[in-house]
Each structure stands twice: as C-alpha cells, then as structure tokens.
Amino acid sequence: MLIARLIAETSTLATNLDRARAELAAKGWPVAMAETVRSGMDAIELELPHGDPAGVREVLDRHFAPSDLLLSDHEPVIPRVFVSDMDSTMISAECIDELADFAGIKDQIAEITERAMQGELDFESALRERVRLLAALDESAIGECLATRIAPMPGAKTLVATLKAKGCRTVLVTGGFHQFADPVAEQLGFERVVANTLEVTGGKLTGGLIGPITDSAVKKAVLLEEMAKLGGNATSLATGDGANDIPMLEAATYGLAYRAKPKARAAADGWIDRGDLTAILELLGIPRSEWVRG
Template sequence: MLIARLIADTDKLETRLKQAGLALASAGMSEGTQAGSRPVNGSKSVMQIRVPKGDMADLRTIVEEHFAPDAALLASASFEPVRLLVSDMDSTMIEQECIDELADFAGLKDKVSAITERAMQGELDFETALRERVGLLAGMPESKIAECLEKRITLVPGARSLVGTLKAMGCRTVLVTGGFHHFADPIAEQLGFDHVIGNRLAVANGKLTGELDGPVVDSGTKLSVLQEERAKLPSSKSIATGDGANDIPMLQAADYGIAYKAKPKAREAASGWIDEGDLTAVLTMLDVPLEKWAE
C-alpha cells in the first residue's frame, strides 16, 4: 500500500473533493477520502490518500485532472524522518542554469540554452552536451564567473528554509550538480550544505580553456553519491530533489524522490512532484515543522 500526501489550494479541495473522491473510489482508493485535510500556510491544505493497490499511474491521472496545475504530491509506503538530503543545483536550488547565464556574457546564450534544454529533457547524452557547451566558452575571463554569480544567480524560494530546517533536525545535506564548482561552492555555503560535488571548469592564464578539469559529474555520479552517503547512515531515510533527466536515477533510488518544476521525464520517474510554489512544500509533505530561515 502507498500513502500519498497531496498539497492543493484549499478552495480546490473543498470544491473538487467530491468529484476527485469518486475518481479515487473507482480506482480503488476510496479510503483516501476519509483522511480529510488540514490547513497549510493559509491558502493551502494537505490531504492524505491511501492507495491500496499502489497504482501511482491512476493517482497521477486523478491529481492532474482535478487539482493541477498547482498541486504537489508525494507517495511512499511510509513516511519517516529523513537523515539525508541529496539535491541538484541548477533549476532546483537556484532558479537558473548557470552555464546558460554564463554563456550570455559571451553572446551565446541562445545556442547554449537550446543544448541545455535538450540535455535536461533527456534528448542528448549529458556528457557530450556538457563538453560541447563548455567548449563554446573557451577564452572567457574567469572573472566573468563571479560577475555572473552576483548579477544573474538567485536562490529558489524556500531553498534556505528547506536546507536549514533539515539540518536543524540532524540531516546531512549534499549538493551534487552537473554544473560547476565556481557556482556550486558559494551557493552551498549560502544554503548551508555539508558537502558539494560538481564539475570543474579548466582555467589557464585567467581564462576558461573550453575544457573540464577532472571527471564529469553525470547521472551515474549523482546516483553513486546518494548510495554512498546513504550507506554511511544505515536505516535512515533519504530525500532527493532535482528537475532534469540526469537526476532520474537519483530520484528513483531515494526513499523520497521529488521532482521540482521538472522536465516531464524526471517528473514521471519521481515519487513526488512540486509544480508550483516553493521548496518548503517538501517539508509539508514530510510533515516536518518549518523553521523560519531568512530567505
């Protein structure tokens, strides 16, 4: 049996619950309508749904038909305290794709962002696409990275509260990104992550060479990081957050894999998703009291 926690507008729950309840009942999920709802953050409420058959496909269809586009959902066999967070960075903890913003300084954003989008959709091999984009940045002064970070990169709303709250509970936090340490290190410091894994841009004579320094951090790396970190915390629950195709193995392997405003393939593979709102919805779905950290 799965238990699903659904966050939606309170008005939607009140006005659409009857129709949704009929759909749930016809799919063998009638127990869920007995769980009722409780208020969250004023205009939002959370409802718990029991899914006896464990059929996520039916549940997804019902939620999307009756509560989309602003609903958030997480399903699991049980909900227990988490002790490990492993998260993507670009478009998950920050609102941008850092390589696209960096390319804009070279007048190449349209070309680079098109490659980024196809890679995140799973249409291109991640490493090949990454190396192609990095190659286009050859000759850029390294100093442009700090300028880009200051002027273009912003944190996703709720990111600081999510990481801070989990850390206050004793959770280990790891940022693992297909982006670059030049961005990931200061972002991790701002948010309070314990550890950072990312790609390194090669630099010579103060300029980007168009190459990477060291092995590529890809979907396999993200999965390995999750597995290795979880092995250090036996019997602990893990949560992973991400948005792109290269996050899929990590999202599938975590106890709670949440796709944040994600590409379709990542959203379909995850055990939960957030399409609207901020990252504090993760805490709501895990029934974790929110600590108010400065956003």
C-alpha cells in the same frame, strides 16, 4: 498501503477531492482516509489501502493540478540525508546558460541545455560541447555571473536549514561547476558539494573540464553512498528538475521533482508545481513553528 500528501487550491479542494476519490474508487483504489496532515498545515493526507503509484499520481494530478504532491508507501518521516540538484532547483538559473551570455552565445548554449535536460541528448557530450564554446572567456565572468545572475530559489535556505536542524545531512550534487556550486552551497548551507570543474589557464576558460564528469550515474551514486554511511534503513530525499536527475530521484526514499521537465516529473514520487521549496517541509509534516528561516 499508499500515503498521498497534497497541497492544492483550497477554494476547489473539496469538490476536486470528491471527484478524485470517486475515480480512484472506480479503478479499485478506494481512499480509506482523507484528513489534514497532522502537523496542522496546508497539506491534506489521503490513505489508500492499495493502488498503483503511477496511476494514483495520474489521477491526483488531473484533478488538482497545479499541486504539490508526495506519494509514499509509508507515513513520510524526516529524511536522514538530502541530496539536491542545483541549477533550476536550488537556484533560479542554469549557470552555464548565464555564463554563455557573457560570451554572447546564450541562445546557442541554452538550446543545448534544454535538450539535455529533456533527455534528448547524451549529458556528457552535451556538457563538453557547451563548455568548448566557452573557450577564451575571461575567468572574471564567473564572479560577475555569480553576483548578478545567480539567486537562490524561494524557500531554498529555509528548506536546507530546517532539514539540517532536524539532523539531516545535506549534499549538493550538480552537473554544473564547482566555481558556482561551492559558493552556492556555502550560501545555502549544504555540507558537501559534488560537481564538475571548469579548466582555467592564464585567467581564461580553456573550453575543457578537469577530472571525471558528474552525470546522472554519479548523482545516484552519491545518494547511495550517503545512505550507506547511515545504515541500510536510512531514509533519503532527493530533488531535481531534469532528465539527468532521474536515477537519483528514483533511488531516493522520497524523490521530488521541482518545476521539472516531463520525464523527471514522471519518474519522481511527487512534485512541487505550485509552491516554493518550503512546500517540501509541509509535505514531510514539519510544522511551520519548527522551520528555520534562512
């Protein structure tokens, strides 16, 4: 069985739904049921007795884009643990790119960041290269960057607060830096932070990092560790946007790609392309009356 929950343009929903159902049936994946999500919100739910998940996602994407989608092999439930990427997922910027602007090299570093997020470069090598370019930058640039360049994604506070109110553990795991992730986590309400640490000596960045690198393998390991603490049947939610989030997205019960790069989007169980982060609450079936506004 496959359950697809979908939020799309309402004015064309009925027409597009008819076309999608016809195409799915032609592929041998008939839709047994289509109704509004039981919580009574904007999402519709399609039930297919069987089907290829990647193929079903492709059909729904073609007929409803831009959309918000979650595809699962069971009726979605509230996860026990939520693990999220930070840059361009929980916040609306890439911290290292904005920090590089203070050093006058934003374009140079942003190009490397984009290629790394697309999966074109080895993450650790690309990270160390970008950090080296920041050598001798004054540490005060971090505080100024946080104050003037870093803002939560729309819906981030409500998403985290609502999941916590439902008993979900929340973890922020990022290939970025503790100097940014710790205050962001405090602002948004995350209970644990896993990140890299910029080395600072004499009030200036050295161009190095302290300790092991938080990369895609670490992100997945953190998710699995948190799930193991809750027992073998624990459900999990992961969100991210880049290639280094793929193992984490694939390991989660519900892996959702937020405004993501193509490789991450293709690897996920669904995506948020249309709404803000509160669309995740709608896809999980949590009524708006139970949302905790951040």
